[in-house]
Amino acid sequence: MYMIKRTPVYNLPLSERPSMQFIERIAGLMDSRFQLPGTRFRFGxxxxxxxIPVVGDVAGFAVSGALILYMIRFGASRELVFKMLGNAVLDATIGSIPLIGWVFDASYKANKRNIRLLKEHYHEGKHQGSGTGMLITVALILLVLLVLLIWGLVALSRWLIGLFQ
Structure with missing residues (x-):
């Protein structure tokens, strides 16, 4: 089996790099397409x-995941992919909390952050390496969020039970 060695995208001349217009348009649609009248605040x-409970968060995470897969085709390093996944998971996790999640979704803009990371990767050669540290960090953050979520659900359950007694 023959292996084709691909040159990393950030090492290609600017004229040979693939266009990022597609992912920038999708990220803009998801994160900053609309503007609140009379303000500079943008949301997507x-x-x-x-x-939409559950379905909306899953759909948003699916779009973020698809964008990350597309960015992998652009030559994103493993470290960069872990950072992008961290942004998407954080957005989906906190975004699933009623009310707080909506505000977080409107302000965090995970897809735009991932585009910025990819551009830094292209133009500056940043975010290269194994990404093991980022994976551990994301796992720890998810563990803390899970513990907080369980604690919150237990506290909410106790409060609700107290209302009916």
Whole structure:
């Protein structure tokens, strides 16, 4: 079996690098397509579809995941992919909390952050390496969020039970 060695995208001349217009348009649609009248605050479809319980958060995470897969085709390093996944998971996790999640979705803009990371990777050669530290960090953050979620559910359950007694 022959292996084709691909040159990393950030090492290609600018004229030979693939266009990022597609992923920039999708990220803009999800994170900053609309503007609140009279303000500079922008938001996209992510917080809007996030209003639909469970389905909206899963759909937003699926779009973020698809964008990350597309960015992998652009030559994103493993470290960069872990950072992007961390952004998407954080957005999906906190975004699933009613009300707080909607505000977080509207302000965090995970897809735009991932585009910025990819551009830094392209133009500056940043975010290269194994990404093991990022994976451990994301796992620890998810563990803390899980513990906080369980604690919150237990506290909410106790409060609800107290109302009916």
């Amino acid at each position: 479809l992510d917080p809007i579809i996030g209003l």
